[in-house]
Amino acid sequence: MLDIYIKYPRKMPKADYLQGSLEILVLKVLRRGSNNGYAIATCIEQTSDEVLRVEEGSLYPALHRMTENGLLKAEWRTTDAGRRARFYELTAKGRKRLEEEEKRWHSVTAAVAKVLRTV
């Protein structure tokens, strides 16, 4: 007879090193103007010289989450090529969040750099 031991069936957090910083990057890209998901990903990848790679599996949930939270606005538009795409745009709340996140990011990276230099 088969025994099945599943004590705590819980969702494990996704291993994704970009999870924390993806949001700030999306906000920053959209700061220049509204854009669609694919363009956002491409922009991040190209600007970082292909160092940062945006997983689609993370990007779209993040975009939807940020829309839910009121950081972004989304609407369907027709691209220059004549295809329908979903375009995202910063809201006032999103702009404010970006400023805060940028500040926080700089202080954290500065702190990390200092530790790396000193120790």
Added chain:
Amino acid sequence: MSLWSRFSRTLRPGRHTQEIEEELQYHLAMKEQDGYDARAARVRFGNTSLLKEETRAQGVFVWFESLLRDLRYGLRQLRRTPTLTLVVVFSLALGIGANSAIFSLVDAALLKPLPVRNPQSLRLIEWSTAEGWPGDLCHMHTGDTTGGANGPMRGSSIAPRIYRQLAAEQRGFASLIGFSDPDKAAVSIGSRAAEQFQLEYVSTNFFEGLGVLPRFGRSFSSRDDRAGAPPLVVISERFWRSRFGSRGDVLGHPIRINNVPAQVIGVAPPGFFGVQIGEWVDLYAPLSALNAISPRAKLDRLLNEADTWWWVRQMGRLKPGVSERQTVQQTSALFQHLVVPPNNRPVPGKIPQLIASQGVRGFDPIGNDKARALWILLLLVGLILLIVCANVANLLLSRAVARQRESAVCLALGAGRFRLVRQYLIESITLALAGGVLGLLLSHVLAEAIHSFIRADLNIGGFDLHVDARILIYTALISLSTVLLFGLAPAWQLSRASVNDALKAHGRTFAIGRLRFPRALVVVQIGLSLTVLVAAGLLGRSLANLATLDIGFDRNNLIYVSINPWSAGYQEQQVRQYLERLRAGLAAIPGISRVGVIQERPLSGGANSTWVNIPGQAFHEDDAHTVLINSTSDGAFETLGIPLLAGRTFQAGDMSPKSDAVIVDELFIHRFYAHQDPLGRQFGTGPKPTELYRIIGVVKNSRYNSLREAIQPTMYRPYTTALWPGFGINFVIRAVLPVRQLAGPIRQAAAAADPSVPIVEIKTQTALIDHLLLTERLLSILSGAFGVLALLLSAIGLIGLLVYAVARRTNEIGVRMALGASQSDVVQLVLKDSFWLVALGICAGLPGAYFVGRLLKHTLFHLQPADPWTAGLSLFILAAVAALSAWLPARRAAQIDPMAALREE
């Protein structure tokens, strides 16, 4: 994203999925266009449906979506076990229905505000004095009084003329309305025979002041309150419906009230019953109509043209933002100015002043004992609901056990325990709401049945019991609270379930070990049943004590015929002649052996009292000098069967208005003439007796005003000395035939004596006593019904549990029998099991029974709360029912075929 779009997304998940799909398609297309390999791109994308799931899971309203899904699933589950679902819903409906029925009575009688505009701003206006009765200002008071006997006194009513002036001149209240106590009136419509209804005389601003708009027609205007005009009436909506069949042409319809023609001018709105809760008034007439309609108006004229007969109650509506104290003070000053005649100033302490009290529930004639009775019923019916919940909990628990495998699979596949618990709770809530809706229907029927019992055979009075928001909310609340009681048990059981055990086992052996929880529930049920049974037993025995109390005369075959000869316009001399004429006519009816005249019927709820003043003894207006007084004709004691102990009873020669003869009872002698020969002695009544009475006889004690209170000294006077103008009088009849055979001949005799004098009612002494014991009977009947219900529910609970337990132990019993156990051994096994349940239940129930007994202390008559007989009987009944219930599963266990049981394994 707007709230609406989130919501619509939840309700229409398909469209949202489509959007995500489209967005991802665009992404892939772009990638392909940029030179990526389509397949590689798709691989990189991974599981698109998982991505969709995750994107979708962001929805705030996702819980709502899963809730809908759970609800659908729950309904499917309930449909799958229809018998169980029906049993659960019906038991809940019974419990909830009984509860809301009793609650609707409690609410109508004790809690609900008056059905008028802004009842919070209404104040009852009454009077108070510092030193007792307000002297010569008032000779007769109709309404409520408390206190007195030279101490502070409070009364409800003032004279009508004073009221009219006060209402016209006062400026403090937005309006000051006046009204009489409800009065019984004989109303006939068209050629139909007259019926009794409650009539109230009201001021012309009554409806307007209360903010009650007539359903149609008009209410009174100031012109309607004048003497001489034909009486106008506003009728209740209930009266309009039942007596006019809701006809539209009712306005201007002539009706006769006490044989006086009157006209209907309006119909009150539905549910408006007046301002006295429980005394539903069906007809309203202006104050001045009293003179035309009421026979008592003759008394009014006798009592110095109205000012000394105080019968108008008042209610005032406060103006918003004006100080209540100031308003009352101003009005009171005006009242004192109006009420005290300039030439006759009484002592200051006897001048009444006005006081105000909260009027949100109007004048509340529900007595304390009735209120207590209703609360007791609510408590008992609450216990019934607990028993129902225990039963339902056990039923659902058995279902939860049956579904344990399913739950375990869900858990194993990754469902959250919370989600499963929620699933069960949703099913429970669905059941409870279904039970609640059905219960609401049931409650209306039950409440109406109880209501008609309270109103007895009288067609008058009553409460407003229509289902309103309050009853709906109450029913919804108790329905949902039952969920907490019965729904949590299976959910809790479930949350403890071990996935491992459940999946490993098959068949019955995996279920909850020793049925500990179901057993506990049955124990609780038995305990609660014992509590209800003891309460029912105490109330039943108390009623029996009251009903079999020695009242001093033979209550059987005694009939009273109530008449009011004054309503035919007689003068006092004519009334006497009429009474003698009718008495002779009644005595000639075959089947009637004796007839007498009596002013107050014993044990009819009314009694007169006075203070005895014995020459040579100190006099006080206190309880020690208070005696009851009644007046009778010759032959009345013989008719009643009250034995004569000394002297003689009244003779025909005593029946004159000037007679000084008085008959007293033993207790009177004991209190005022101990160790003396009372015959021939003289005494008077009141502080300054104007005449002295001479004792001509002594009779045995009898019950006059109450069954509960201690018997009081009583004196009897010839009825001819106490013919109050306007007040009805009674014939007392000793019959040898049942009352229904005599009613016809009695009416014929009355018509022969004078057809214009209506018979008010014909009642037997036993019916009067039944009416006096209405509260006790209501309590006894309902608690008895609750007791039976509790027993039945507990029996079902016990049988269910034992049947289940036996079914689970089929194998074990089969093995035992195979190893040589006899059928009686098996029966014993099951009986022993149930014995412990019942014993524990009784232990659990005894404190509850004791507690309920304590609560009933003031309701019980000649009975201790811890009455051993009642407790013993309750225990016996409970044990007998439990034994009977256990017998069935025990028999079934004994009939298990060991071979079949073992083969099954």
